Amino acid sequence: MTVLAVIPARGGSKGVPAKNLAQVGGIPLVVRAVRACRAARKVTDVVVSTDDAAIADAARAAGAEVVLRPAAIAGDTATSEAAVLHAMDAYGAMRGAAHRTEVVLLVQCTSPFITPGDLDGVVSAVTESGADSALTVAPTHGFIWRSESDGFGVNHDKSNRPRRQDRPQEFL
Incomplete structure (x- = not known):
């Protein structure tokens, strides 16, 4: 192959x-x-x-x-x-x-x-697993921000800031 x-x-x-x-x-x-x-x-x-x-x-x-x-x-x-x-x-x-x-x-x-x-x-x-595509990822705990108008957090809420280990796992 x-x-x-x-x-x-x-x-x-x-x-x-x-x-x-x-x-x-x-x-x-x-x-x-x-x-x-x-x-x-x-x-x-x-x-x-x-x-x-x-x-x-x-x-x-x-x-x-x-x-x-x-x-x-x-x-x-x-x-x-x-x-x-x-x-x-x-x-x-x-x-x-x-x-x-x-x-x-x-x-x-x-x-x-x-x-x-x-x-x-x-x-x-x-x-071997039948996927039609695959990719590699890395775990991340980073906060993502957008600057539109006054700026805002994309993946978090400023009023609820859990510890890193309590947040859902995200991948980059």
Whole structure:
């Protein structure tokens, strides 16, 4: 079974310039993502979709294949889905007509602590448990606020402030 991990990593981030090459623990985010995918037992192929030469070099050095993303899907309004679909098509073309991918993972560089076990769990949810899609989450106890008018709490009531351990579990 072919399980393709696609890591979208464009170079033009405005919010955090060069974020996919930013280091966490001395390791660039794109490299962390590639390493997690390569270490996952159930991931067979890893491809990074990028428009940036430095990201492509880092991804290749970490052991990923690279698909160069066209400018039309590499700008500020580009979606991860467009990058994944393009990468799937391009990677399929690289592998030839007989190549078939059964499971596709979207792995974000901006989730630097994803583990190989997390990735294998997602693959298992699809291949063994019958899920049509799966995702990884992290527990959170953070309060969320919106700034409309005077601002308000989205997931809490200021008149009822239970302790963290007494609040319902939420996930990010």
